[in-house]
Amino acid sequence: MGLYTSVMEEISFYTGLSPAAFFTILAMMVVVYRTVSGMFVSPEDYNKPPVVSARANSRLDESEPPREPVQLGEITDRELRAYDGSDPSKPLLMAIKGQIYDVSNGRNFYGPGGPYAMFAGKECSRALALLSFKPDDINGNLEGLGEEELTILEDWEFKFIEKYPKVGQLIAEQRTRQNEFKEQTQDNLDNPNECKEEEK
Numbered sequence: 449m450g451l452y453t454s455v456m457e458e459i460s461f462y463t464g465l466s467p468a469a470f471f472t473i474l475a476m477m478v479v480v481y482r483t484v485s486g487m488f489v490s491p492e493d494y495n496k497p498p499v500v501s502a503r504a505n506s507r508l509d510e511s512e513p514p515r516e517p518v519q520l521g522e523i524t525d526r527e528l529r530a531y532d533g534s535d536p537s538k539p540l541l542m543a544i545k546g547q548i549y550d551v552s553n554g555r556n557f558y559g560p561g562g563p564y565a566m567f568a569g570k571e572c573s574r575a576l577a578l579l580s581f582k583p584d585d586i587n588g589n590l591e592g593l594g595e596e597e598l599t600i601l602e603d604w605e606f607k608f609i610e611k612y613p614k615v616g617q618l619i620a621e622q623r624t625r626q627n628e629f630k631e632q633t634q635d636n637l638d639n640p641n642e643c644k645e646e647e648k
């Protein structure tokens with residue numbers, strides 16, 4: 449009891465404050481310190497990836513090493529749809545002006561539950577140019593866009609070129625059908641007997 453009283457007296461003597469005021473100010477200083485220091489990143493955490501919300505990150509396995517982007521070459525709009533994040537084993541892709549980007553590193557934006565998930569697996573030029581989320585605008589049709597909108601689209605394109613690896617180009621469905629047809633015709637020419645047998 450004697451120690452308690454003498455500590456309180458010392459506090460009043462050295463600070464000129466009542467013990468209650470002293471402890472209130474001390475508590476406020478701790479709160480302010482914790483709040484302010486929480487606003488800064490400690491040097492050890494500086495190189496760590498940003499923490500994304502559990503919802504947006506639900507499909508990300510921390511132990512999974514980052515995947516190397518796979519070059520896909522030419523694929524169609526329809527084939528691109530398979531890369532919308534619904535299959536976690538596939539990369540997340542998105543196309544701008546016919547160029548396909550691997551946006552897997554932006555999974556918190558484009559992955560399932562992300563704010564821009566509607567763009568994954570799609571050609572998004574029109575939507576980005578118009579700053580629109582309308583499903584009808586999520587395509588590569590640039591018809592009727594003004595100069596300002598095309599500049600906006602170009603800014604997006606630069607952002608994507610800087611941030612994400614390019615992994616392929618979009619081609620029209622028709623062209624692949626033609627290619628398939630050509631391949632089939634060539635195959636039939638190379639193996640005329642097989643072709644006749646099939647006809648029988």
Ligand code: HEM
Pocket residue numbers: 554557564575576578579580581611
């Ligand atoms: C209320 C309006 C909007 C707000 C407050 C907003 C906010 C943001 C923020 C904070 C980011 C993260 C930026 C970064 O860390 O690099 C972002 C990214 C993005 N925003 Fe928006 N946004 C808005 C509207 C739009 C619209 C209209 C579009 C297009 C239709 C759009 C498309 C995107 C895309 C594609 C990204 C991801 C870019 C990347 O992959 O780095 N946003 N937005």
